[in-house]
Amino acid sequence: MEIVLQAKNVRKVYGIKGNVYTALDNISLEIxxxxxxxxxxxxxxxxxxxxxxxxxxxxxxxxxxxxxGQELETM
Ligand SMILES: Nc1ncnc2c1ncn2[C@@H]1O[C@H](COP(=O)(O)OP(=O)(O)OP(=O)(O)O)[C@@H](O)[C@H]1O
Ligand SMILES: [Mg+2]
Known part of the structure; x- marks a missing residue:
């Protein structure tokens, strides 16, 4: 099956220094x-x-x- 979206170990941390919140903690999935x-x-x-x-x-x-197959960072 053709993979259209692949996410590997996606983390999103909001905030800085002592005031941070991990909204996404190592999300991996394939669609x-x-x-x-x-x-x-x-x-x-x-x-x-x-x-x-x-x-x-x-x-x-x-x-x-x-x-x-294309990394979002490179778009
Ligand atoms: N810009 C931001 N700065 C800091 N924290 C944020 C920001 N956006 C979201 N958050 C925090 O990240 C967490 C996830 O928020 P998010 O909006 O992705 O949740 P959600 O699942 O879409 O909720 P809902 O069902 O209410 O729409 C929450 O704790 C939220 O307070
Ligand atoms: Mg929401």
């Missing part, structure tokens, strides 16, 4: 062509943060995200 994916979780779980880094609205603190 293959034709998948219909829902993201569920309570308020504050990090759903919007995840979609923001997948859509390049925001940058992950670390980790890799590829869309159709």
């Amino acid at each position: 293959t062509k034709g998948d219909f994916v829902g993201i569920m979780g309570p308020s504050g779980a990090g759903k919007s943060t995840l979609l923001n880094v997948f859509s390049t609205i925001d940058k992950p603190t670390s980790g890799e995200i590829q869309i159709s």
